[in-house]
Amino acid sequence: MLTASRAKPNRTPFIAFADTLGVALVELCDGVERMLFREDLEAAGLDVVEAYLDACMRLHRVVRARLVHAVVTPGPWGVPCLSFHHGFLAASCLVLPDLFERAARALGCESLIAATPRRDALLVAPDLGAPFRLALRDVMRRPHETASAAIFRVEPSGPRILHDFVKSALHAHPGEPALAHREGARSA
Numbered sequence: 001m002l003t004a005s006r007a008k009p010n011r012t013p014f015i016a017f018a019d020t021l022g023v024a025l026v027e028l029c030d031g032v033e034r035m036l037f038r039e040d041l042e043a044a045g046l047d048v049v050e051a052y053l054d055a056c057m058r059l060h061r062v063v064r065a066r067l068v069h070a071v072v073t074p075g076p077w078g079v080p081c082l083s084f085h086h087g088f089l090a091a092s093c094l095v096l097p098d099l100f101e102r103a104a105r106a107l108g109c110e111s112l113i114a115a116t117p118r119r120d121a122l123l124v125a126p127d128l129g130a131p132f133r134l135a136l137r138d139v140m141r142r143p144h145e146t147a148s149a150a151i152f153r154v155e156p157s158g159p160r161i162l163h164d165f166v167k168s169a170l171h172a173h174p175g176e177p178a179l180a181h182r183e184g185a186r187s188a
Contacts, residue, residue, distance in 0.1 A: 011037040014052045015095070023095055025055050026088070033088070056097055059089065068093060072106050075125050076135035082106045084122040091116040099124070100156045112154035113162070115140040124154055133162075 013022025014037075025036040041048050062068055068086040070093070075081030082103045084090040093099060094116055103124040104110045111127040117140040125136055133151055152159040 011039060013037060014048065023052075023092070025051060056095055059092055059095070060097055062089065063093060063096060070102070070106075075123060076132060076139050077128075079126060079128065079132070080107055081123050081125040084124075086120060088119045090122045091119045093122050094152060094154075094159050099159070100154050103154060114152045114154050114159065116150055116152070117141060127153070 011024075013024050015023040025041075027034045027036055038048050041051050059068075063070060063084075068084055068089050070082060070084050072080050073083045075083075084093045094114055096102070099114075100110075100112065103112050103114075107124070107126055109126045112124055113127045113133060113136065114122060114124045115136050116122045121140065123136065123140060125132070127133075137151060151162045153162055
């Protein structure tokens with residue numbers, strides 16, 4: 001599960017994306033969820049890496065069983081995007097082992113970004129440059145919120161947070177027009 005890195009003082013997420021977001025595990029027991037951090041697993045004598053990899057594979061099975069809804073929907077500018085929805089697991093799909101392949105296949109392109117403003121939503125989209133990233137951020141923000149969605153580059157090796165996603169767009173695809181990917185996008 002994605003969580004704000006500062007949500008639990010003195011707790012270490014499994015993966016930290018800068019100092020804003022991190023990944024913790026969630027244990028569900030009788031309808032009650034409990035967030036588990038590195039310290040919790042170490043205290044229980046469990047291997048942290050093994051537990052994280054096992055959780056990723058469990059999430060993969062949950063998505064494959066369609067318990068997390070993943071559909072291609074129109075995003076900013078009408079561009080097809082892959083949208084994940086679930087009460088608390090959608091944002092966690094950012095660390096799915098096959099997110100890049102799944103999204104590249106569904107969207108018909110390999111230059112991908114993702115936005116996750118809260119745990120019930122994840123939107124993966126073609127990377128069409130800085131103006132599109134700003135539009136994506138604004139779409140993912142709830143009307144009453146001032147905080148922006150975190151923007152990630154989705155790569156075969158996993159997600160990478162874009163610290164300055166507007167400036168990084170200028171260097172994302174040297175020599176390639178920003179809107180070239182729009183033509184390659186298609187519905188899945």
